[in-house]
Amino acid sequence: MYYCPKCKIVIRGNKSCCPLCEGKILGRQDVLRTGIDEKMYDIDEFSEDDEAPYPTLPERRISGVTFVKICTFLLAVTIVMCAAIKYLFGDAVSWTGMVVLGSIVLWLDILAIMRYRYNILKVLTVEVIVAIIVDYYIDKQTGFYGWSVTWMIPFCLVGHTILSWIIAKFMKLRFEEYIIYIVIDAVMAFLQMIFIWNGENKLPYAAVFVIAGFAIALIATVLFRFRELRSATQRMFNV
Numbered sequence: 510m511y512y513c514p515k516c517k518i519v520i521r522g523n524k525s526c527c528p529l530c531e532g533k534i535l536g537r538q539d540v541l542r543t544g545i546d547e548k549m550y551d552i553d554e555f556s557e558d559d560e561a562p563y564p565t566l567p568e569r570r571i572s573g574v575t576f577v578k579i580c581t582f583l584l585a586v587t588i589v590m591c592a593a594i595k596y597l598f599g600d601a602v603s604w605t606g607m608v609v610l611g612s613i614v615l616w617l618d619i620l621a622i623m624r625y626r627y628n629i630l631k632v633l634t635v636e637v638i639v640a641i642i643v644d645y646y647i648d649k650q651t652g653f654y655g656w657s658v659t660w661m662i663p664f665c666l667v668g669h670t671i672l673s674w675i676i677a678k679f680m681k682l683r684f685e686e687y688i689i690y691i692v693i694d695a696v697m698a699f700l701q702m703i704f705i706w707n708g709e710n711k712l713p714y715a716a717v718f719v720i721a722g723f724a725i726a727l728i729a730t731v732l733f734r735f736r737e738l739r740s741a742t743q744r745m746f747n748v
Contacts, residue, residue, distance in 0.1 A: 580619050587612045614643050634690050637669045658704040663715040666694045685737035695723035
């Protein structure tokens with residue numbers, strides 16, 4: 510705060526002159542030194558840290574909804590442009606499908622991060638599911654050599670389970686707070702039997718060992734930690 514001896518008014522904010530007469534203004538030390546009548550002001554209001562005369566509004570940030578809308582718009586633009594290029598050039602361009610697929614995956618990743626940004630285990634689970642679907646699709650589109658069902662899916666599920674356990678221990682989570690994600694891995698592991706039965710997985714060694722491992726882990730959980738499993742399931746499905 511400052512004081513104008515000519516207008517006899519107190520001025521708030523960081524000013525270099527009086528806003529009325531544009532004359533010299535006095536700070537705290539000047540007011541004390543000149544001995545101006547204290548009835549005109551409260552010396553305690555004069556501080557070294559000057560307050561702004563008006564409240565300072567925080568900078569406006571982009572909301573989560575707006576950010577998702579922007580990402581969705583960019584995805585739509587990418588799809589439309591790739592469709593137009595594919596229509597004009599036909600089989601001369603073969604990369605449009607991969608660009609669209611990559612854009613959709615990125616968009617889904619952004620949605621997952623925005624939706625579950627406070628739960629890293631959920632984000633990780635969604636990422637693994639999306640990666641499995643995308644890799645299987647790419648394998649199918651490139652002649653299907655079987656690498657997705659033979660190696661990628663089994664190792665991806667095992668890696669996700671180990672990483673989930675490490676994160677849970679690091680975050681000091683209770684067993685019932687992360688067991689549901691391991692159960693999801695077990696369900697996806699059992700689904701690998703479809704690829705074995707229809708002949709897509711011609712080297713099912715990794716898949717069979719992973720299925721057996723998850724089956725053993727699930728049996729042990731049901732027998733010894735059933736209460737925690739039931740609690741986690743009820744909380745997940747709100748029952």
